[in-house]
Amino acid sequence: MAVLFRGARTIDRDGPIDVAVTGHQIAEVGRPLEARGREVVDLDGALLLPAFVEAHLHVDKAWTWRPDLPALSLREAIAHWKTVKAHHTGEELRRRGRSLLDRLLRFGTTAARTHADVDGYVGLAAVESLLALRREYAGRFTLQVVAYASSAMTPRDPADLRLLEDAVAMGADVVGGVPNLDGDPRACIDVLLDVAMRHGRPLDLHIDEGPPRAGVWVEYLADRVLERRPAHSVTASHCCALSAVSDPEASRIIEKIRAAGISVVACPTTNLFLQEADAADPTWRGVTRIRSLRRAGVTVAIASDNLRDVYYPYGQGNMLETAWVAALAARLGPREVPALLDMVSTEAARAIGLGPWGLAPGAAADLVAFPGDAHLLADRPAPLLVMAAGRWVISPR
Ligand SMILES: [Zn+2]
Numbered sequence: 001m002a003v004l005f006r007g008a009r010t011i012d013r014d015g016p017i018d019v020a021v022t023g024h025q026i027a028e029v030g031r032p033l034e035a036r037g038r039e040v041v042d043l044d045g046a047l048l049l050p051a052f053v054e055a056h057l058h059v060d061k062a063w064t065w066r067p068d069l070p071a072l073s074l075r076e077a078i079a080h081w082k083t084v085k086a087h088h089t090g091e092e093l094r095r096r097g098r099s100l101l102d103r104l105l106r107f108g109t110t111a112a113r114t115h116a117d118v119d120g121y122v123g124l125a126a127v128e129s130l131l132a133l134r135r136e137y138a139g140r141f142t143l144q145v146v147a148y149a150s151s152a153m154t155p156r157d158p159a160d161l162r163l164l165e166d167a168v169a170m171g172a173d174v175v176g177g178v179p180n181l182d183g184d185p186r187a188c189i190d191v192l193l194d195v196a197m198r199h200g201r202p203l204d205l206h207i208d209e210g211p212p213r214a215g216v217w218v219e220y221l222a223d224r225v226l227e228r229r230p231a232h233s234v235t236a237s238h239c240c241a242l243s244a245v246s247d248p249e250a251s252r253i254i255e256k257i258r259a260a261g262i263s264v265v266a267c268p269t270t271n272l273f274l275q276e277a278d279a280a281d282p283t284w285r286g287v288t289r290i291r292s293l294r295r296a297g298v299t300v301a302i303a304s305d306n307l308r309d310v311y312y313p314y315g316q317g318n319m320l321e322t323a324w325v326a327a328l329a330a331r332l333g334p335r336e337v338p339a340l341l342d343m344v345s346t347e348a349a350r351a352i353g354l355g356p357w358g359l360a361p362g363a364a365a366d367l368v369a370f371p372g373d374a375h376l377l378a379d380r381p382a383p384l385l386v387m388a389a390g391r392w393v394i395s396p397r
Pocket of ligand 1: 056057115305
């Protein structure tokens with residue numbers, strides 16, 4: 001498909017621009033561009049953005065919220081999930097997954113990294129179902145599947161390690177796990193980094209989701225990455241504990257994260273909901289040091305993590321909503337809206353290792369447009385159009 005978007009407003013340019021798409025890539029950006037046989041879409045000042053990217057999701061858990069299982073802590077949510085997850089695999093999981101991916105597309109999200117539980121409760125069923133969805137949605141939604149060593153297993157155990165390696169061998173894109181909830185976080189990080197390096201996969205860890213008393217393990221992760229220099233990317237999801245250590249300690253850790261080239265994914269919706277859920281009045285804001293990390297040059301993404309499951313009962317599947325919650329949690333004002341939008345699109349794409357993303361020649365033809373006069377994070381309007389890999393998801397009226 002060849003399309004010419006004319007007269008788009010953008011976040012970072014003063015005047016309107018034209019954007020030409022050929023196949024699944026942006027071919028030209030400038031003003032004025034000639035139609036040259038392309039389908040012309042007159043945007044007339046509408047805001048054109050790179051499509052949104054969910055850098056951290058659990059598609060296998062989505063839509064499993066149950067009113068009889070309210071979680072008052074992360075550990076309680078994990079316990080609830082153990083009681084329900086074995087019933088949520090196979091075709092049932094794929095049905096919920098389709099419902100979520102279709103919804104994400106309608107809100108302008110065209111790519112996501114999903115974690116898929118691997119443990120004795122579900123075996124390889126979640127990975128298998130999500131790999132099937134990845135195939136089913138190829139060409140219209142980019143789905144990365146993380147073989148996620150869940151808290152119900154330990155990769156330090158030989159049988160659990162075999163299961164995790166089987167999940168990777170089946171075709172999972174990324175290796176994941178949750179060292180803070182392992183009996184030996186250091187050894188857990190070592191084993192998972194080793195699996196990722198041996199299989200030539202990126203590593204994406206749930207790390208420091210809880211308070212600092214549970215440990216600040218991202219520093220150990222950064223030390224090991226600096227020492228072993230894996231060829232593939234390393235992502236640290238959550239890193240909430242970083243917000244509760246002293247400023248000098250945070251600076252030291254952030255410098256190591258930067259030097260190690262580790263990307264950070266903040267998941268403010270789930271963290272705000274679960275942290276201190278059992279306190280009379282929660283006081284901890286539960287989001288990492290987004291400003292300091294970015295200022296240091298670390299790639300930071302904002303992601304939704306959970307959607308209407310036993311961990312988090314809310315969520316629309318709309319990245320503008322997630323970015324808005326991040327703005328509140330990290331106190332980012334209207335002048336920082338461009339940065340917030342970057343963290344749910346271009347930076348998120350970089351964090352999970354997608355190809356070029358953004359309004360530039362050679363970048364993916366994954367685009368979303370909104371009414372030009374909307375205040376995106378206050379109005380959170382529906383997209384006027386959505387394009388995924390050069391194909392219409394929502395075509396212009
Ligand atoms: Zn997660």
